[in-house]
Amino acid sequence: MPAVTVRDLTRRFGPFLAVDHVSFDVEQGEIFGFLGSNGAGKSTTIRMLCGLLKPSSGTATVGGIDVGRDPEGVKRRIGYMSQRFSLYELLTVEENITFFGGLYGLDDRTLAERRAFALDMAGLKGRERTLTRDLAGGWRQRLALGCAILHEPRILFLDEPTGGVDPVSRRQFWLLINRLSESGVTVFVTTHYLDEAEHCHRLALMHSGRIAALGTVSELKNVFAKRAVVEVRTASPMEAVRALDDLPSVEKTSLFGTALHVWLRPGQRATEPLRERLDGLGIHAESLEFVQPSLEDVFMDVVERAGGTAA
Amino acid sequence: MRKALAVGRKEFWQIVRDRRTLLILLFVPAFFLMLYGYALNFDIRHVRLAVMDREHNADSRDLLASFVNSTYFDIVATPTSMAEIERMMNTGEIRAALVIPEGMSRDLRTGHTAYVQVLINGDNANTATTVYGYAQAIVRGVSAQLQLQLVGGRGFAPPIMMEPRIWYNPELQSTLFLVPGLIGFIVMISSVVSTSLSIVREKERGTWEQVRMAPISTVSYVVGKTIPYFFISLVSAFLIIGAAMLLFELPVRGSWLLLLFGASIFIIGALGTGLLVSTLVDSQALAFLISLLISLLPTFILSGFIFPIASMPAPIRVITYGVPARYFLVILRGIVLKGLGFGMIADQFLALGVYSVVVLGLASVRLAKERG
Known part of the structure; x- marks a missing residue:
């Protein structure tokens, strides 16, 4: 069963059709890129898939759960990280992890285990007490990723995840994403960096609320x-x-x-x-x-x- | 609930880390109390007084002792001529002078009225009337005492007189009346502003969106967020009351428990107001402005803090029913100054409760709508 199935998903804002009958599937463990310029409907689609926005019509299931019927159930099963690496700057590294763990209702033992995992993954071991605002972009990004997967979601949504980060950190970040994908986590990425899209197994190009092209990177290049x-x-x-x-x-x-x-x-x-x-x-x-x-x-x-x- | 607690703990860490905000929440209110308390204080103490005693006997010394013991006056000079008094007054060395005339004792004991002269620097009319009132009260006190002692030797004419005008309240309770208003005023502003800012800040920084992606309902998130502000506001309120007791000898004649109850409802209403503001705007600047507008002006003008509600025109009086501080002030003054029990002010508690429920209800509706 695909991790994400989308059928005729549509969202209107008044007379404006932000997402227009979009359909696609994402397989488990796939890195699926969502490409398009600002205003193409990427964010609206991702917000519907994350249970934040109700579809006007059509259906979408994420991890087998219908987003229109059970948005809270979807939220429990997914991880989300935005381009702003939304951490609390006045909290330490450790406190941010504890907070997000609490938000997902982790018990103390699981939290301790996952905290160690997140610290290790972000390369922040020994810097638990550093204030988040004192971290450089790359570390902050990896910490945000760690916080987003504390509850071990099978599906991870990344909304323009590497904005404002240096190329070295970007490469490190994609290494982490590849590792997650290899362990079976589905990764759904929106981006408007084309070089970033090359990391994806498959790509959907969105334009004016529709999917203009869909395929693997080489399939899309074969158009030419x-x-x-x-x-x-x-x-x-x-x-x-x-x-x-x-x-x-x-x-x-x-x-x-x-x-x-x-x-x-x-x-x-x-x-x-x-x-x-x-x-x-x-x-x-x-x-x-x-x-x-x-x-x-x-x-x-x-x-x-x-x-x-x-x- | 576990999740709400996680949110509360996070918010608490944030507040503690943000020293400036914590200071503002805890100590600036007490600082404001002092500032406003003294600025609005009509009482004056330790008035620099010059004494020219031309009588020099036991009677005149008794009168002087009364002036000193009142603590309103400090005798700083004993000039020997009117010219000297004039010079001292001009240079500001003294604010008042007392002249006891020769022959005071003789007048006293022969049934005549002795007149003592009190000269007051009138450059500040308010201070002058206050000082005048003190002197008047002291002289009358001494006079009444003498009347009792000398009752056999004289008629009903007062032994000593200053001037027959009395228009100051000798109890001098102005501060005690204002301080409860100040407490309500300060608590209202700091609660509304801090709540609305803390939520709108998260919207600006994007953490709001991140949290909304998590499986926690908006309502429990908001409850978790406001818990620390509730306790901080409560601590702040009692710090102000403590400061007022220390600095302005504010008595707390009623029940502390009732006071805690009243303050809690009031703070919940204020937090609800801040919450409502935060659901209406998306920028910190606007949230700050609106919070100040809806909390500062009404609480200052329409709550009975300074201007009595009874003397307002009817349409304005209607508006005051929507100002929570109006009820809180009655509760506070009732408990603190009059020692009233719950029964006497139950209606005020009810009104305050209604306000809190309505505001929280509106805020919840707005929050639920945000989910789209």
């Missing part, structure tokens, strides 16, 4: 399998965009950091017309090579096809 993407490195990318946009073999171009991604029409494999056009206009290209499409390519494409703009 039939089309080649050429990365052009040049000192004058803006001119290059204008020069290449109206070539017959080019579907579209987009700026990609300091480089230029040129998407050829299906069946087209030749880079020579690009080179000729650039040379003809006196634009110097340092390199011109085929690249694997990134998730960002997929995301941009999905959003464009859905008729919107990515934020």
